[in-house]
Amino acid sequence: MSYKFWLALSVWLLLPSSEAGRPMPKLADKKLCADSECSHPILIARALQDYYPGDCRFIPIRQGQIVYVYAMLKDRGNLFWAGSVQDSYYGQQEARIGHFPSSVVEETHPLMPASTEVKTTKWDFYCY
Template sequence: MLPPRNKTQPGASLTVLLLYALVVCISDVLPSRDQTVHKLADRKLCADEECSHPISMGRARADYTAPDCRFINIHQGQIVYVYGKLKGRGRNFWHGSVQGGYFGEQASVLGFFPMSVVEVTQRLATDLIELPTVDWDFRC
């Protein structure tokens, strides 16, 4: 007669524990949807108090891949609408949206992108107001 088998391998619980720790660590580092991450800037320029009217529109000069959920992916040639421009330490980033168009059925999504990616083709607002950024500006 054989001795009863242990249903778990000796290292299985350690492996599960290590995987759990890895997931917890990664989830604390990588921002996900509906999570506030650090502010890119303390001030912004907008056309109105709610930053709901576009400042300008332009065409993407190059592809841009978003590094995290605060940013948007842009494909070269897409039309980009700019709703805000960060000031101070984040002055190289604009806030806006891209339209799907011939790049598929991509919904219009708001997010940040480097200003160098977009060539402004039309100015839609001339008088910009300076506003403080809030945590909501950087929520995913």
């Protein structure tokens, strides 16, 4: 009986601290994209260093990885970009789009101009 109680208590204590399944604070109100849905990559970049995210809005990046950039945040969030990481082997990491500091990557191939300004929504910063 004591085992079940401690297990239930442990799970209950972990739930409030979980970020998954809830909106997080917005990093910016606007972003620059190649199109109105931000569905086309703006550029390809290579990671200069490892990046370990502080919360679920961000993606982890390892030095040398290829990053496809889909959006560049504006105004107060202009230091962050949104993109996805491509591993050397596709199945090594779950594909997802997230934010990262622009300073941890270097642009290697421009693809499309980031000329479309789009308002961010709560879903841009939602933790799944």
